[in-house]
Amino acid sequence: GNSVTQMEGPVTLSEEAFLTINCTYTATGYPSLFWYVQYPGEGLQLLLKATKADDKGSNKGFEATYRKETTSFHLEKGSVQVSDSAVYFCAFLTGTASKLTFGTGTRLQVTL
Amino acid sequence: DTEVTQTPKHLVMGMTNKKSLKCEQHMGHRAMYWYKQKAKKPPELMFVYSYEKLSINESVPSRFSPECPNSSLLNLHLHALQPEDSALYLCASSQIGGDEQFFGPGTRLTVL
Numbered sequence: 001g002n003s004v005t006q007m008e009g010p011v012t013l014s015e016e017a018f019l020t021i022n023c024t025y026t027a028t029g030y031p032s033l034f035w036y037v038q039y040p041g042e043g044l045q046l047l048l049k050a051t052k053a054d055d056k057g058s059n060k061g062f063e064a065t066y067r068k069e070t071t072s073f074h075l076e077k078g079s080v081q082v083s084d085s086a087v088y089f090c091a092f093l094t095g096t097a098s099k100l101t102f103g104t105g106t107r108l109q110v111t112l
Numbered sequence: 113d114t115e116v117t118q119t120p121k122h123l124v125m126g127m128t129n130k131k132s133l134k135c136e137q138h139m140g141h142r143a144m145y146w147y148k149q150k151a152k153k154p155p156e157l158m159f160v161y162s163y164e165k166l167s168i169n170e171s172v173p174s175r176f177s178p179e180c181p182n183s184s185l186l187n188l189h190l191h192a193l194q195p196e197d198s199a200l201y202l203c204a205s206s207q208i209g210g211d212e213q214f215f216g217p218g219t220r221l222t223v224l
Contacts (some may be wrong), residue, residue, distance in 0.1 A: 032211040043216050105152070
């Protein structure tokens with residue numbers, strides 16, 4: 001069945017460190033892929049997306065590339081800030097349904 | 113206006129109460145969603161409305177009753193809830209067939 005596997009958190013980094021959060025998916029067809037971010041006490045915000053193989057989504061210094069051959073969509077940022085502390089969800093949407101399939105979420109804590 | 117609003121922000125209710133959650137968007141989206149999010153978990157889809165008609169019900173107990181009175185509004189009526197229903201309830205909207213869902217800030221519900 002459809003599923004998303006994210007790396008376990010929490011991830012604790014110092015400010016300006018490099019971030020990678022791994023995400024792999026199992027889906028039928030050709031899903032659109034997303035990273036959502038949830039800051040403490042808030043709803044979800046779309047961080048970036050990619051809709052076809054080899055597309056790179058980017059926003060606020062974050063990047064992720066749609067890798068069809070490895071069914072992955074890893075999130076990266078070259079230099080994290082304290083304000084990036086949040087929970088990050090990898091998700092996908094298949095073309096024939098309105099259902100987002102989410103990963104379990106990865107909590108990122110950035111310290112000074 | 114690219115915002116989904118939800119009221120109230122917080123709600124505390126007893127198991128015999130009847131209450132309603134409200135969601136509103138003015139982006140012209142004709143698909144609207146209710147999600148339930150427990151602490152440290154990803155959102156779980158509850159209901160999907162397409163063109164103001166219920167299109168997906170994820171086997172949600174009847175004590176949750178959704179309503180879509182018009183294309184901008186989505187309600188969730190609550191009756192005889194259990195303490196385990198305490199969660200963050202998120203509303204989202206999208207274009208029909210679109211791949212981006214816009215989330216509201218959520219209503220944090222506590223059932224005593």
